[in-house]
Amino acid sequence: MKKTxxxxxxxxxxxxxxDAYNQLQSYLAAVKRSMQNEHGTSEIIADxxxxxxxxxxxxxxxxxxxxxxxxxxxxxxxxxxxxxxxIDNENHNNTTDEHTSKNVKRLFRDKxxxxxxxxxxxxxxxxxxxxIWVRLIWILLVFGLGTGVLLxxxxxxxxxxxxxxxxxxxxxxKPINITNIEEQVKEGFGNVKxxxxxxxxxxxxxxxxxxxxxxxxxxxxxSSILSIFLKFFIKGIGxxxxxxxxxxxxxxxxxxxxxxxxxxxxxxxxxxxxxxTTNVPLWWMTIVLLITVIIPPLFVVFLGLRLLKTxxxxxxxxxxxxxxxxxxxxxxxxxxxxxxxxxxxxxKAYVSKVNELPVTQNDTLFLEMSKNANYxxxxxxxxxxxxxxxxxxxxxxxKLIYGSNIRLIIRSTNDSIGSIAVEKSSRGKTYKLARExxxxxxxxxxxxxxxxxxxxxxxxxxxxxxxxxxxxxIVTLPKDAVLYANKNTYSFHxxxxxxxxxxxxxxxxxxxxxxxNTLECLDCSN
Amino acid sequence: MKIENTKAQMRKGVLEFCILSVxxxxxxxxxxxxxxxxxAKMLVVEGTIxxxxxxxxxxxxxxxxxxxxxxxxxxxxxxxxxxGKLFLKELNTTWNALQSAVSIVTHNQTKQ
Numbered sequence: 001m002k003k004t005x006x007x008x009x010x011x012x013x014x015x016x017x018x019d020a021y022n023q024l025q026s027y028l029a030a031v032k033r034s035m036q037n038e039h040g041t042s043e044i045i046a047d048x049x050x051x052x053x054x055x056x057x058x059x060x061x062x063x064x065x066x067x068x069x070x071x072x073x074x075x076x077x078x079x080x081x082x083x084x085x086x087i088d089n090e091n092h093n094n095t096t097d098e099h100t101s102k103n104v105k106r107l108f109r110d111k112x113x114x115x116x117x118x119x120x121x122x123x124x125x126x127x128x129x130x131x132i133w134v135r136l137i138w139i140l141l142v143f144g145l146g147t148g149v150l151l152x153x154x155x156x157x158x159x160x161x162x163x164x165x166x167x168x169x170x171x172x173x174k175p176i177n178i179t180n181i182e183e184q185v186k187e188g189f190g191n192v193k194x195x196x197x198x199x200x201x202x203x204x205x206x207x208x209x210x211x212x213x214x215x216x217x218x219x220x221x222x223s224s225i226l227s228i229f230l231k232f233f234i235k236g237i238g239x240x241x242x243x244x245x246x247x248x249x250x251x252x253x254x255x256x257x258x259x260x261x262x263x264x265x266x267x268x269x270x271x272x273x274x275x276x277t278t279n280v281p282l283w284w285m286t287i288v289l290l291i292t293v294i295i296p297p298l299f300v301v302f303l304g305l306r307l308l309k310t311x312x313x314x315x316x317x318x319x320x321x322x323x324x325x326x327x328x329x330x331x332x333x334x335x336x337x338x339x340x341x342x343x344x345x346x347x348k349a350y351v352s353k354v355n356e357l358p359v360t361q362n363d364t365l366f367l368e369m370s371k372n373a374n375y376x377x378x379x380x381x382x383x384x385x386x387x388x389x390x391x392x393x394x395x396x397x398x399k400l401i402y403g404s405n406i407r408l409i410i411r412s413t414n415d416s417i418g419s420i421a422v423e424k425s426s427r428g429k430t431y432k433l434a435r436e437x438x439x440x441x442x443x444x445x446x447x448x449x450x451x452x453x454x455x456x457x458x459x460x461x462x463x464x465x466x467x468x469x470x471x472x473x474i475v476t477l478p479k480d481a482v483l484y485a486n487k488n489t490y491s492f493h494x495x496x497x498x499x500x501x502x503x504x505x506x507x508x509x510x511x512x513x514x515x516x517n518t519l520e521c522l523d524c525s526n
Numbered sequence: 527m528k529i530e531n532t533k534a535q536m537r538k539g540v541l542e543f544c545i546l547s548v549x550x551x552x553x554x555x556x557x558x559x560x561x562x563x564x565x566a567k568m569l570v571v572e573g574t575i576x577x578x579x580x581x582x583x584x585x586x587x588x589x590x591x592x593x594x595x596x597x598x599x600x601x602x603x604x605x606x607x608x609x610g611k612l613f614l615k616e617l618n619t620t621w622n623a624l625q626s627a628v629s630i631v632t633h634n635q636t637k638q
């Protein structure tokens with residue numbers, strides 16, 4: 001079933017179906033265009049229409065018969081292509097064709113054959129290769145360095161889309177002549193119809209405007225002034241949005257570059273991969289993160305452009321939807337990643353080992369932290385960086401995770417002899433895994449000549465990853481023993497009350513006598 | 527240089543001359559002129575003739591009158607004006623001279 005349209009051609013009445021109508025319409029338009037330089041074009045067109053009407057009436061038996069596109073095609077064959085109407089200019093055209101066809105090729109985005117923004121197809125036209133190869137390069141770039149996404153977005157914004165027929169032709173490198181325009185027009189019958197709808201819309205609008213002019217009053221003038229203000233206001237917001245969006249784009253890309261996340265190896269990148277539970281490659285996460293942070297400001301810029309009423313040059317509806325979907329996928333990906341990441345921190349396990357410390361009543365215990373020159377120069381635990389971990393190599397060149405999250409606690413006991421408890425803890429997806437990791441924390445101390453030397457660090461093999469490993473040392477001393485803590489223990493026993501640490505910060509380098517619930521200073525000035 | 531273009535140019539060059547010649551013995555409307563020209567293979571598609579007719583009319587070589595038709599829209603019957611007749615006579619002499627010149631040239635070429 002087809003819609004028919006009634007037309008008046010040279011005073012004769014015809015029923016013509018919609019396709020045929022569109023075809024005839026664009027044919028006549030093309031003919032008209034080909035004779036632009038001719039005098040009396042309208043007269044010639046009238047003659048042509050009369051001839052077409054004549055040919056139509058030869059082909060139909062009654063007034064009830066509908067003109068189909070077959071008839072129209074037949075008639076176009078008889079009448080000839082639009083450039084056949086052109087007498088003088090053909091010669092001229094043909095010579096210029098050969099000149100222009102070489103340098104006429106321009107870079108445009110091909111929205112009609114676009115996958116995302118038409119950049120690849122456009123580049124393909126420009127270079128003269130199939131778009132699939134360009135797309136392949138994009139994919140390689142994305143997977144190789146991650147810069148592909150950004151580069152694509154930049155090109156998407158900078159390269160204009162081919163909207164007019166002339167632009168489409170110069171995108172393909174075809175000379176802009178009537179045959180090609182006609183071909184292009186034939187390809188886009190749908191577009192022609194759309195154009196007509198727009199025209200009728202415009203006509204309606206004009207009628208409305210005329211009506212409005214007649215009944216213009218003071219209030220209308222006032223409201224128009226208000227609407228102008230509103231327009232300015234909206235445009236201002238648009239400009240602000242564009243500026244904000246571009247600023248956000250620039251800052252995020254700069255921060256990405258300075259963080260060196262763009263697949264460039266940086267010192268400490270191992271830490272990131274040690275934190276990673278899901279075994280997703282780091283560059284992959286980088287891309288996901290990049291997409292997540294770059295798409296929202298892009299949309300902000302787009303919104304700004306929309307408010308400015310400029311033609312939305314770089315985001316059509318399809319592109320917006322696909323961008324949004326890409327963004328959603330990236331965000332989901334991040335969420336899943338975070339959940340998986342957190343899952344490996346779910347269970348916490350403690351492994352504790354208590355050893356006797358041969359310190360009795362009236363003995364003096366000298367307590368100090370010892371460093372290992374291989375790992376660190378410091379015997380210092382920074383409370384703000386207590387989670388800081390580094391990767392070092394031991395003397396066998398094995399990679400080790402080195403941590404300084406060590407807590408020292410001094411307590412008293414009624415027993416006659418002291419003890420030292422080393423409690424190691426770690427986290428994991430399951431309790432078993434967490435316990436395994438805790439057991440694999442290497443921590444050591446030495447006790448010689450009443451001097452307890454505690455390591456200021458712990459190590460664990462790189463295979464165990466960084467999972468909140470901690471070491472807590474509880475030194476328990478019998479009553480009336482004396483403690484002399486080295487200054488370097490200061491940062492390791494900076495504890496809260498809940499830890500019930502008898503050794504208070506500031507009491508280092510003093511002889512302290514152990515009482516039941518406190519330490520009594522023997523050589524303090526007051 | 528395409529052969530089609532050259533052919534079309536040759537044909538178009540003499541088309542005005544042919545149209546005027548067709549109209550010399552009797553008045554005719556477009557379809558009739560087209561019939562004669564197409565039978566003689568002077569014209570392949572019809573489109574070319576319309577701008578030519580209008581141009582000849584505008585330069586005063588042709589004039590037309592309307593006549594009703596039973597089958598289709600009203601027809602434009604073209605007729606040579608006095609200056610059209612003179613123009614045709616001139617073209618005729620030129621054509622004859624040209625034709626003999628061309629035949630001499632091409633004949634000599636084939637002989638050699």
